[in-house]
Amino acid sequence: MNKYYILLLLALPHFLHAQYTWPEELIITPEKTNFEKTSTHKEVMDFLQSIQKLSKEVKVISIGKSLEGKDIPLAILSKSGIATAEEARKASAFVIYIQGNIHAGEVEGKETAMMLMRDILLGDKHYLLDNQVILFAPIYNTDSNDKMEKGRRPSQEDSPMEIGIRENSQGLDLNRDGVKQEALETQALFTHVINQWDPQVFVDLHTTNGTWHAYSLTWAPSYHYAGEVATYQYTNQVMLPALTETIRKKYGLRLGPYGDYSLREGWPVKNFYTYNHHPRYLINQFSLRNRMAILSEAFAHERFYQRIHSTRAFVVEILEYTNEHANEIYQVNKKAEENAIKLVKEQAGKAKKGVRFKMVSHEKLQHFITYDYTGYKKQDGTTAWLRTGNIVEYNDVNYFGQFEPEVETTVPSGYIIPAAFASIAEHLKKMGATVMQLDRSATYIGEAFTIEKFTKAERKFEGHFMATAEGRYTAASRKFKKGDYVVTLEQPLANLIFYILEPQSDDGLITWNFFDAYLEKQGVNNKLVEYPVFKYYKK
Incomplete structure (x- = not known):
């Protein structure tokens, strides 16, 4: 018996949480x-x-x-x-x-x-x-x-x-x-x-x-x-x-x-x-x-x-x-x-990535546990549900936990932001991106996005009337000046930069009204307006 208790005491630390007097x-x-x-x-x-x-x-x-x-x-x-x-x-x-x-x-x-x-x-x-x-x-x-x-x-x-x-x-x-x-x-x-x-x-x-x-x-x-x-x-x-x-x-x-x-x-x-x-x-x-x-x-x-x-x-x-x-x-x-x-x-200029996404189900949950409900018919013929105190388990519940692109666009080498939009460049820096400025004029070949439809939500969310831009990219060549900002995507935060700068993104800077003042001054609600950030593929 003594031997047994000694073995038990030796084993206790392995399966009991240690107690402390703090x-x-x-x-x-x-x-x-x-x-x-x-x-x-x-x-x-x-x-x-x-x-x-x-x-x-x-x-x-x-x-x-x-x-x-x-x-x-x-x-x-x-x-x-x-x-x-x-x-x-x-x-x-x-x-x-x-x-x-x-x-x-x-x-x-x-x-x-x-x-x-x-x-x-x-x-x-x-x-x-x-x-x-x-x-x-x-x-x-x-x-x-x-x-x-x-x-x-x-x-x-x-x-x-x-x-x-x-x-x-x-x-x-x-x-x-x-x-x-x-x-x-x-x-x-x-x-x-x-x-x-x-x-x-x-x-x-x-x-x-x-x-x-x-x-x-x-x-x-x-x-x-x-x-x-x-x-x-x-x-x-x-x-x-x-x-x-x-x-x-x-x-x-x-x-x-x-x-x-x-x-x-x-x-x-x-x-x-x-x-x-x-x-x-x-x-x-x-x-x-x-x-x-x-x-x-x-x-x-x-x-x-x-x-x-x-x-x-x-x-x-x-x-x-x-x-x-x-x-x-x-x-x-x-x-x-x-x-x-x-x-x-x-793959810059070739690969595409999503900028707007939808929630989809590619998975069924097994042994899904939840409180049960019981239903009753209301006078208007509709069914109402009341929660019970019983926990039940269901199988084959569709889990919408994945996302697929609804809109895709081409991944560029980077973006050019005109010097007049210094606040955009500074915001990217705050998020951790590397942003440089041109030390001389340079011409870049890429695509310009033309906004054909610009809509804003009717109700505020987090103090913002969320915006959506629809339009098209067309091949273009643009000359930029000394002091304009260059944001190459050959950096660790490439995906983040891409997602927030793309004009069709569902949670980018356009979404959060960063470009509203400029776009509305240009008459975006009445005519086609070019998105001021240029997507480039090569210099």
Whole structure:
């Protein structure tokens, strides 16, 4: 018996999570309040300062300030003492960026980030720093986090009791700002994280607005459309399935792809739809940047502590996976970048890529779990559906989680932007693109786009009347002057530049009204007008 107990005690560390007694200052607000409250900005900042005093392997910096003057903190975790992006580049370090609270009513990521920092720096997850530098931005939407009230998200049933609002202090949805970049937070993120640190993987932590499935958490990759397919394939076909199976076995949680269904299509569920492909969503832009990204959506209808648990399990296993497969992920991303440049070098003027896309289904979901519905006939003869408390499982559900081009156009060698449109060139630079200026006049051969129809939405979206240009390209030769801007596509962000500069793009700069003033001054609503950005194939 003594021998048996000795063996049992020796085995315990291998299958029990280590328990720690944390310093009081590292106990977060949900833990202190029986998960009735979420952390304020000050409480997050206090936590970060406290843990920085207790560990030499974390450095907390501010990447910028909100409209109300609050710091947007970034915690840099590194076993090797890396504290700057330059040091990470010199060390060829693998960098992963994890962001919470982009929508300040979706607070699970904020709390999860602090819990994991505690586990990694002072607990049993220290090995997760062996092969990676981890960047945590626990409270990205700082201002709106503290605008707490009850009833903000009815689907969460006041769990926690009070939460912040979705938009930032400028009234902008930070997860629709990836192209136009009007928010101070977005500008800080691109300047001080995305462009500087160039994370190989980006994880964005959300909670659904109220979608009724029965998964503890759903996920989505950075969708492939105009980008290189390799990063999407690895994330969607290798990493996410592996994580889903691991979490089922280790935690007993069921995860699945992100989406929603419509009861207008009847019941039982036949189709499950993801969200769209636009790079305005930060996750999706990473596909165009030859990097991987993962959207995490906790299930709104679980309790606060359950949502933290599923989010924490997901992020832990992501970090386990990236720690083990860092070199493999890096090589996939590197190859995607090389292929983007190679296509321009070898196929400019020949290859075509999509600029407008439609959602399609090439996959059927098996063992799809959801809450059941029961129907009844209304007096007008229509059928209404009421949700029951029963969880059911369906097979062969069409999953609309892929995108196919509706409009394609030729990939050029690059673009010429007249000097008068310096704001466009500067915007490209903000997004990380390399932009040069002509030091002498030069003639370029390519195509000019004539706008034949220019339409704008009747209702505002994120402060914009979204625009659409239709027309045609014709072969042309143009002479440009000293000071005009040249944007070659022989650079890592070739796909992103292509997507936002193409006039027919469904989420480009025309979409977001960057050219409205010029086009309307030229009379685009009454006559044909040439798009001022020239697509060139050769000099």
